[in-house]
Amino acid sequence: MEKVTIAIITCKRPIWLARLLDALQEQVFSENLTLSILVVDNACDKETKDIVDKRRSGRIPIHYDVEEQAGIVYARNKCVSITTSMNSDYLIFIDDDEWPKEKTWASDLVLSAKKYDADIVTSHVISVDEAGKQNWATEILYPAPDQSEGQELSVFYTNNLLLCKHVMTKMSPCFDERFAMTGASDYHFALKCTHAGFRCIYTDAPVVEEMPSSRKNIKWFCRRGFRSGIGFTRSHIFEESLLKAVLKSSILSIVRVIRGVLLIVKALFLRSKGTLVDGLFRVCSGVGTFMGLFGVKHEEYKKIHGK
Incomplete structure (x- = not known):
């Protein structure tokens, strides 16, 4: 058993x-x-x-x-x-x-x-x-x-x-x-x-x-992307050599921002809100990935969503 x-x-x-x-x-x-x-x-x-x-x-x-x-x-x-x-x-x-x-x-x-x-x-x-x-x-x-x-x-x-x-x-x-x-x-x-x-x-x-509907907005997705980017960088700094973590996070930060910008441009042509928010989410994730190198934190769990 x-x-x-x-x-x-x-x-x-x-x-x-x-x-x-x-x-x-x-x-x-x-x-x-x-x-x-x-x-x-x-x-x-x-x-x-x-x-x-x-x-x-x-x-x-x-x-x-x-x-x-x-x-x-x-x-x-x-x-x-x-x-x-x-x-x-x-x-x-x-x-x-x-x-x-x-x-x-x-x-x-x-x-x-x-x-x-x-x-x-x-x-x-x-x-x-x-x-x-x-x-x-x-x-x-x-x-x-x-x-x-x-x-x-x-x-x-x-x-x-x-x-x-x-x-x-x-x-x-x-x-x-x-x-x-x-x-x-x-x-x-x-x-x-x-x-x-x-x-x-x-x-x-x-x-x-x-x-929940409280998360269906641009502000929440931008914060979520920023937080996830910071979390990625902090995780690798804690578990890998500083040089490896810095290189990995810096490269990924650039890639995420570029992908996000391309999605934003695409959204303007398609007039797609979903694509626009996805692009902003990725840009914020890229920014967060970079900011994590400087010890920046974002305390997401201070606000409770749901019922």
Whole structure:
């Protein structure tokens, strides 16, 4: 019997958390798997606890814990430490604004880890708006995947991710506190895992994410691009030689800005808002990639989007 812990980090999003917990209770899995759900509340929110308590009677047990120190890094590390103390064979991360597309999602990730002898398994995210539809904003945030089944990846994120037990043990603490409020701690973790020799593969086990209307604007995408660029640079500075990190970040910064400018020009001819925002997103990402060389930070997680 193998134990699987599905970890959710939440921060004042009770409605979305309830939707996810209800969806997870519908997961189908074989008799040789034991599933449990772990909710780590990073806001000590009474409404969040009430949501969990009302769903404890489901067939998949739910564990609730609190991480009082604000910052997604601390909550992620708590998920890892609790999962390790539970002696689980696998940890699966899913965000509280998501839900599995298929009822076999969790077991599909586990089966892929075994099939490909992988240390880490990931899949893509399908972004939709509040009406459940896709638009220019959702397509920029999560374009259609171009990975193939079983493909080895060097970059992955915790919005749809399985970690095997030995990865958690060797990499602990998995997530770096220097990224507590800035984001990109999962990109940095991926970089560390790659350097440690762990294999991550892609499998077709998507989750769906609701993109709130508060993010459907140019300002949010520009900030997101700027933050992701900074996160890239900081990650490589922390894990590689300074010369290598500076060269890599400088070149990528130029490439991102050029690609962004070309998209902006294209958007003016096509009169396409989506293409324009995508171009601005890439330009801001390039600027952020360069600014990260000077220690600039952007604390994205100070504002909570969602419900």
